[in-house]
Amino acid sequence: MLIECGVCILLFSYAVGPAIWAGTTIVVSFVWGVTLLNDKPESILLSVIALCVLVLGIATAAICNSSLPDLIYLRLLKPEHRQERQHLFDSISTSTSVNNDSREKSPEEEMSRLRYLVGVIAAVALGLLNGSLQVPLYYYTQHIPKNNTDADAGISYLVNFSAGVAVVTPVVCVIWWIIRFRKIPPFYFVQVLLPGLATGFYWACGYFAATYATLYLGNTVGYPLTQTCIVINGIWGIAYYQEIRGGHKIVLFALGASIIIGGAVLLSQYGLS
Secondary structure, eight states, rough: HHHHHHHHHHHHTTTHHHHHHHHHHHHHHHHHHHHTEEEEEEEEHHHHHHHHHHHHHHHHHHHHSHHHHHHHHHHHHHHHHHHHHHHHHHHHHHHHHHHHOOOOOOOOHHHHHHHHHHHHHHHHHHHHHHTTTTHHHHHHHHHHOOTHHHHHHHHHHHHHHHHHHHHHHHHHHHEEEEEEEHOOOOOOOHHHHHHHHHHHHHHHHHHHHHHHHHHOOOOTTTHHHGGGHHHHHHHHHHHOOOOOSSSSHHHHHHHHHHHHHHHHHHHHSOOOO
């Protein structure tokens, strides 16, 4: 998952990439919960509606950095005001004409399309893996002594999980680097030591919380709700990385975030029995 995450962020953005894999994660985790992991929602129908609302919100947040918001915004403007935003319309028209042109595409255009395709594949693959991440936790709790509490089960599982991550991650990364670059690239230990430790600390704290969310709320509610982190991703992408610019795009992202929160509330109400 680490490889897919890196590829997705590099090829998309910090705001858009996570939106795609978060939506996939929510659906996959819910399906695991209701099919094989004995989660029993109060109402399957209302839970599915809540999931659809969540995915709609994530899709809304995901398109905010595309040309679609510009096109909608220009169509809503009065004709006398469109001239002031003509540069947006020109860029959209140029992009559309290039895409619809039957001429042979330049290597740069082909590379852009390839990057987009690879980014989508990486995001969906990450969502499939991430949505299945808590399945071993369920089977772990089924094979430990019944006198253990959820708190004991969570801590013991996290210790074993961390050991697995420490062993497997370097091996997978080295294999990927050799396949991708035909050599082991420089590691830049000094430059990335503090950022790497900080990222590891944040992720460990987040997964600690996600484990207990799953233990107490199940795969149908607990783990899907952790994917509302897309709201925080988007705020970072707007405020710090400035990946989303333009008032209308920021408003669209805020609308998507509001829909996500609404879907999370619905899921928390009807996803538990």
